[in-house]
Amino acid sequence: MLLQSEHVKEQPQKTTMTPLILYNHDASPPCCLVRIVADEIGVDLEKVLVVDIEKEMGTPERLQINPQRTIPALVDNGLNIAESRAIVTYLVSKYAKDDSLYPKDLEKRVLVDQRLYFDQDFYNAIMKVIGPTFSGKPLSQSDVDKVNNGLEILNRMLEGKQWLAGDNITVADYATVVSLASLEFNTKCGINPTKHANIAQWISRVEGSSAKVKENMKVFREAIKMYIEYLKNQMSQK
Ligand SMILES: N[C@@H](CCC(=O)N[C@@H](CS)C(=O)NCC(=O)O)C(=O)O
Known part of the structure; x- marks a missing residue:
């Protein structure tokens, strides 16, 4: 029994990370900044295409995500973030392997x-x-x-x-x-x-x-x- 439970412990843990969602349009400069930084630090983003920003970001549900009604908007496991510069400093601080893109010092x-x-x-x-x-x-x-x-x-x-x-x-x-x-x-x-x-x-x-x-x-x-x-x-x- 003991051996069995030890064996169970040695199984690799499957961690399921909630995907990060980016409300995005490829022609948006601030969205481009977020995509660049995410790619550089190896963070996968699930992109949601927003074409008509006013309409698509203006629904009650999306205004909860970003009251400014703009893109980019990022959702990371229930945390909602607007403003591209805030998003990228957050991404580096949380996910980058080192702090070179946004130093801690x-x-x-x-x-x-x-x-x-x-x-x-x-x-x-x-x-x-x-x-x-x-x-x-x-x-x-x-x-x-x-x-x-x-x-x-x-x-x-x-x-x-x-x-x-x-x-x-x-x-x-x-x-x-x-x-x-x-x-x-x-x-x-x-x-x-x-x-x-x-x-x-x-x-x-x-x-x-x-x-x-x-x-x-x-x-x-x-x-x-x-x-x-x-x-x-x-x-x-x-
Ligand atoms: N300072 C914001 C600017 C965001 C912004 O203005 N995004 C544009 C798209 S590029 C937008 O959503 N415009 C819609 C609007 O202002 O109604 C940021 O860096 O995220």
Whole structure:
């Protein structure tokens, strides 16, 4: 009997992890950031496609998950998280094999946080110049100036540096590269981040840092192109 129970103990334990669910669209920049970080740390995500965000994230059930009614939204075993930057710092802190993408050391971490907050403001400014691509509304020169100013700041941050925050790649690099890639889809604003030498070199460094990052950026760019085509068709039918 004793031997039998010992034998039972030696059986490999089957642990069933509840899948992490990501409310996602491939053309969404903040969703792209989450996909990049999840792939880099080896976390599988069960993606739920959201096409009409207002309608599909506006149901009572989904508003419980994310009262902001935005994507990305992540559900991890009953824990609901919105805001892409909060999601990726959570994923690294909980699931990564080490803390290199989001350091535990406070002095290192606060530098990553600074860059993430900078990137959030910068991303919002970028969205203002992207807007006219989707809405057909006129582009405001002061919005263009704000993005150009952000690029000058970013270029200064990168002076003499390989990465945005510290000695290795972090979530701040991925976040800001994705924000910048969103700019490529506004043909009207004439803003070219790669005019700045530090930024140009750093974008190649980050996008070339792994095959998974490269693949995620490709999927993102293709999805945006398809989305713009879809919107053009919608507008031409009106
Ligand atoms: N700061 C948020 C931005 C989320 C966001 O605005 N997502 C867009 C899609 S790319 C969205 O859900 N828009 C719908 C809306 O604002 O109504 C984040 O980083 O997660």
